[in-house]
Amino acid sequence: MQKLQDNELVNAIVSGDEMAFKELVNTYKDMVFRFCYSVLQNNEDAEDVAQNVFIQVYHSASNFRNESKISTWLYRIAINKSINYLNKNKRFGFLQNIENSFFYKEEVQLKENDEIINESLESIKHQILYAAMEKIPPKQKAAFILNHLEGLSYNEIADILSVSHSAVESLIHRAKVNLFDKISKEYRRKKVFERF
Amino acid sequence: MSKVKMMKCKEVHIKLAKQNFQAQLLENKDFENHLKHCAECRFLVEINTISVKDYLPADIKASVDFYNTLLNKMNKSKHQNSVPKINHHLLPIALAASIALALISGYFIGNTNSFLYPQSNAIENQNYTDDYLTYISNPDFSENYFNLMNDE
Numbered sequence: 001m002q003k004l005q006d007n008e009l010v011n012a013i014v015s016g017d018e019m020a021f022k023e024l025v026n027t028y029k030d031m032v033f034r035f036c037y038s039v040l041q042n043n044e045d046a047e048d049v050a051q052n053v054f055i056q057v058y059h060s061a062s063n064f065r066n067e068s069k070i071s072t073w074l075y076r077i078a079i080n081k082s083i084n085y086l087n088k089n090k091r092f093g094f095l096q097n098i099e100n101s102f103f104y105k106e107e108v109q110l111k112e113n114d115e116i117i118n119e120s121l122e123s124i125k126h127q128i129l130y131a132a133m134e135k136i137p138p139k140q141k142a143a144f145i146l147n148h149l150e151g152l153s154y155n156e157i158a159d160i161l162s163v164s165h166s167a168v169e170s171l172i173h174r175a176k177v178n179l180f181d182k183i184s185k186e187y188r189r190k191k192v193f194e195r196f
Numbered sequence: 197m198s199k200v201k202m203m204k205c206k207e208v209h210i211k212l213a214k215q216n217f218q219a220q221l222l223e224n225k226d227f228e229n230h231l232k233h234c235a236e237c238r239f240l241v242e243i244n245t246i247s248v249k250d251y252l253p254a255d256i257k258a259s260v261d262f263y264n265t266l267l268n269k270m271n272k273s274k275h276q277n278s279v280p281k282i283n284h285h286l287l288p289i290a291l292a293a294s295i296a297l298a299l300i301s302g303y304f305i306g307n308t309n310s311f312l313y314p315q316s317n318a319i320e321n322q323n324y325t326d327d328y329l330t331y332i333s334n335p336d337f338s339e340n341y342f343n344l345m346n347d348e
Contacts, residue, residue: 025266030257030258032258033257034252038251038252047259047262050258051262054266055269126251177210179213180209181206181209
């Protein structure tokens, strides 16, 4: 079967062609999932949100204007869904933190000590980077991921986030500064400098 | 000891942020000096050598049955949407009705006698009123009242 162009694919979905929808999902599922995973840092959540992205695509395909690429549109929906998901979970997050501080404190401390003793420095660096990424604000994180992981240009990101080019620059710069600050804090918390 | 003008960690973070992650170190004496004395920032520069792409597992992909799970989810949401939306609006009304019912039943339970024997209760009240009127219209009432006050 000849591969359909983006706009043909969307038109086919609007007219109720399920094969076209399947083709769209199969073409873009890894891209959407990878992005959701980078933002949410959890496999199940990422899969859930990625599926919600495609459900929205199915229901609002008629709203797609052919001015931008499908990938831009998908990223836009994925960002909104992921940020909403993070904000929704943040409301319950502090209760989880209280619970963790009461019940899992000792376990976590033991684990951290073990990590320092047993794990390689590379692995610790990776963990620190991962933990720091978790703490930067969602919009900055999204812009940073689109730029550094997905390799999109500032103009493309500006289009996805519906902001100006300079706003993207500022978002990414703040993301990096924040990331370095968080990395420093994580670094101090894990006390890796003694090995470094 | 010569005083070396040291950059602050925050300045280092900003300088690093201005570069790309893969960029080489700035050839800057202040920067080098700071790194000599600050293990944290050395670590930060070192962490930049890990490509940010390492942040994600290389083979990160959606699950094999992604499309089937998606279809199930869509069917489920279709089924949920087919439930009349009026139920959604009926919920507050049902809640208000049950509260009103609870209040009304509370009122009647608190007034068991008037609810069960409304007639006898009215007669009883009438009797009390009659007794009271007879009592205060009695000429001995003022005398009794006077005695009562004096006893105290």
